[in-house]
Structures are given as structure tokens and as C-alpha cells.
Amino acid sequence: MLDKIAEARALHARTLVIDTHADTPQRFRDERWNFTRADLRGEHLSLVTAKAGGLDAEFFAAWVEPTEWRGHYAERTRSLIHSVHEQVECSPNEMALCTSADEIDMAYRDGKFAALIGIEGGHSIEARIDLLEEFYANGVRYMTLTWSNNNEWADSSGDTEVHGGLTAFGRTVVRRMNDLGMMVDVSHVSNKTFWDVMKTSTAPVIASHSSCRALTAAPRNLTDQMMRAIADAGGAVMINFFPAFIDEAWRAAWNALRDERSARHREVEAPYRKSGEPVPFHVSDAVDREFTEKVGRAPFASLIDHFDHALQVIGPDHVGIGTDFDGIPTPPAKIDSAADLPLVTAALLERGYSEADLTKVLGANLQRVFRAVEAAAVS
Numbered sequence: 176m177l178d179k180i181a182e183a184r185a186l187h188a189r190t191l192v193i194d195t196h197a198d199t200p201q202r203f204r205d206e207r208w209n210f211t212r213a214d215l216r217g218e219h220l221s222l223v224t225a226k227a228g229g230l231d232a233e234f235f236a237a238w239v240e241p242t243e244w245r246g247h248y249a250e251r252t253r254s255l256i257h258s259v260h261e262q263v264e265c266s267p268n269e270m271a272l273c274t275s276a277d278e279i280d281m282a283y284r285d286g287k288f289a290a291l292i293g294i295e296g297g298h299s300i301e302a303r304i305d306l307l308e309e310f311y312a313n314g315v316r317y318m319t320l321t322w323s324n325n326n327e328w329a330d331s332s333g334d335t336e337v338h339g340g341l342t343a344f345g346r347t348v349v350r351r352m353n354d355l356g357m358m359v360d361v362s363h364v365s366n367k368t369f370w371d372v373m374k375t376s377t378a379p380v381i382a383s384h385s386s387c388r389a390l391t392a393a394p395r396n397l398t399d400q401m402m403r404a405i406a407d408a409g410g411a412v413m414i415n416f417f418p419a420f421i422d423e424a425w426r427a428a429w430n431a432l433r434d435e436r437s438a439r440h441r442e443v444e445a446p447y448r449k450s451g452e453p454v455p456f457h458v459s460d461a462v463d464r465e466f467t468e469k470v471g472r473a474p475f476a477s478l479i480d481h482f483d484h485a486l487q488v489i490g491p492d493h494v495g496i497g498t499d500f501d502g503i504p505t506p507p508a509k510i511d512s513a514a515d516l517p518l519v520t521a522a523l524l525e526r527g528y529s530e531a532d533l534t535k536v537l538g539a540n541l542q543r544v545f546r547a548v549e550a551a552a553v554s
């Protein structure tokens with residue numbers, strides 16, 4: 176295994192490595208936290224840990240908590256998008272804001288960390304195409320059609336079905352995303368929404384952070400049939416690192432604590448709710464971390480099993496990395512931050528996958544899908 180780790184580190188050092196999902200912008204916005212600063216407090220992702228793990232590009236997710244920001248979705252989305260721009264402006268020698276596959280390649284050649292922006296949750300556009308267009312103009316290159324909540328035009332896997340999939344307006348959103356050259360992201364959507372999207376999108380789609388339902392029954396994971404449909408259309412599935420999505424026993428233990436956890440959330444968040452201030456990210460995150468400690472770490476092998484399963488079902492051209500760093504309270508054992516990403520590659524080398532296959536998984540697959548989406552755009 177040791178020589179596999181050395182081999183994986185060397186591969187990361189000479190290969191473009193892209194992660195398609197991290198929720199770090201909340202930290203940028205609410206904690207005035209600087210990505211390139213080295214004095215960390217245990218976050219999953221920073222320039223230091225990215226460099227240590229050979230991670231070269233990140234899609235930073237603008238995620239708007241739907242209850243807290245009701246009535247202000249677009250405003251909060253703008254602010255999160257702006258926070259990514261600010262990070263790059265603060266560190267122009269270390270980071271580059273990228274809005275195309277070519278720009279990712281350029282940043283990589285220049286030795287700069289490529290920062291990209293995705294929106295997580297279609298509620299951000301407030302059912303307005305002009306907002307979708309504004310966000311695209313401000314650099315957003317994918318949108319997860321829903322988060323765990325339904326919106327006006329699409330059902331989520333985390334909510335009660337109301338639309339029966341995508342509405343007519345939902346199909347308009349998907350087509351407009353195709354025309355703009357914004358990647359359609361099916362992570363979080365309901366089963367019916369998923370199949371409606373596959374019928375509607377004229378460009379390949381991604382699942383920016385979803386794991387395999389055949390192994391872990393979370394409704395937010397993808398079935399083998401769904402993964403095959405994404406692959407057949409030229410898209411890619413990026414495996415999520417959250418223990419509740421990759422380990423059935425961990426998921427059961429986590430779900431068993433749900434009521435207790437919700438009560439604790441209400442308790443620590445009450446003072447903010449009372450004053451009408453937004454709950455800082457670290458406050459709610461601390462509760463989730465407290466409860467993950469009760470459950471313990473999920474086995475590292477469970478994460479590798481998900482990569483392995485996806486690779487077996489849809490092959491090396493359609494799998495990628497979607498960590499969900501900073502959006503999950505804990506990754507599985509051995510993975511404390513982006514610095515540990517080579518361990519995943521090493522484990523897959525150990526299971527017999529080739530460096531050529533893993534180069535695709537690490538970044539080339541996302542680049543291929545991104546270019547196909549750009550090529551299908553109507554300008």
C-alpha cells in the first residue's frame with residue numbers, strides 16, 4: 176500500500192485533479208475566512224490542504240439554506256457568488272476564477288488554483304430565467320436543480336413529491352441551461368425529476384456529488400440505472416464522501432440520532448433566530464460534528480467501494496470526485512481534508528485500476544463533460 180500511496184501522490188502531482196463540490200463559500204461569506212491563509216481550524220479545504228493533496232480545481236457551491244433565507248434566495252446567492260470572486264481577487268497569484276474547461280487548463284499550467292462556481296439548489300433563481308442568466312454571467316457553470324427542498328419547478332429526493340418531476344417551467348430552465356452552456360446537475364433531485372431531466376437535456380449532465388444507491392440506500396444516491404443513463408448521455412457521476420451516503424450502518428446510526436440532533440440544533444440556533452441574525456456556519460456545523468463523534472468514522476473502504484461500484488457499472492469515463500467538503504460534518508476515516516485525496520487514488524490503484532483510468536476520474540472526465548456542454552451552447 177505504501178508504494179501505491181507514493182504512486183498516487185506522484186499521479187496527483189502531474190495530473191489535473193478536480194473536485195466538483197465543496198460548500199466552502201459559506202465560510203468565505205460568514206466567517207470572513209481566507210482560502211489561502213494557512214492558520215486553519217480543521218476545515219476540509221483550503222489552499223494548503225488542496226496543495227498537499229494535489230487538488231487543482233474546485234467547484235465552490237453557492238448553497239442557500241431554504242428556511243433561513245426565505246424571501247432572499249437570489250440576494251444570498253449573489254453574496255455567495257461574490258465571496259468566491261473576492262477570494263480570487265485577494266489572492267490573484269495563487270488562484271484564478273475559471274468559467275470554462277480551457278480556463279481550468281490555463282490555471283493549471285500557470286500553477287494557480289482554479290476556482291469555479293456552482294449553484295446548489297434551483298430555489299436560488301426564484302423561478303426567474305433572468306436570474307439564471309445573471310448568475311451565468313457572474314461565473315456560475317453548474318446548477319444542482321434542487322437541494323433537499325422542492326422548488327417551484329422541480330421535486331427533490333429530500334422532500335414530498337408535489338410536481339411529479341419537472342414542471343413545464345422546469346423543462347424551460349433545463350433548456351436555457353443547455354443554451355447558456357451551464358452544466359445541469361442532478362444531485363439531490365427526485366427519481367421522477369431525474370428521468371424528466373434525462374428526457375429534456377440536450378447536453379450531458381453531471382451528478383456533482385452523489386454516490387451509489389445499490390450500496391447505500393440514501394434516496395439521494397443514484398441507482399445503477401440512473402448512472403447508466405448519465406453515462407449513455409456522455410455525462411459523469413461524482414462520488415460524494417458523506418458517510419451517510421456511503422455506509423449503510425453509519426447511515427442508520429446517523430438517522431437514529433435525527434430527533435436528538437434537531438433538538439440540539441434548535442437549542443444552539445435559538446439566540447440567532449431570536450435576533451433575526453443568520454446562524455453562522457460554524458454554529459450549526461459544530462452540532463453536526465458533535466453528533467458525528469457519537470457515531471464515529473465510517474470505514475474508508477466504504478468510500479472506495481462506491482468508487483469501485485460506479486467504475487464497474489459505468490466505466491472509467493464517467494466517474495469523478497464530488498467530496499462535498501465543508502458541506503458534510505465529517506468525511507470517512509483517513510480523509511480529514513483535501514490533503515488526503517491521494518489515499519483514495521492509492522486504494523483504487525490497489526484494486527487494480529490503472530493510472531490512465533484514474534487520470535480520467537481525477538479530472539479529465541469533468542473536463543470532457545464541461546467541453547461537451549460548452550459545445551452544445553447556443554450563443
Ligand SMILES: [Zn+2]
Binds near residue numbers: 295362363384502
Ligand atoms: Zn448537496
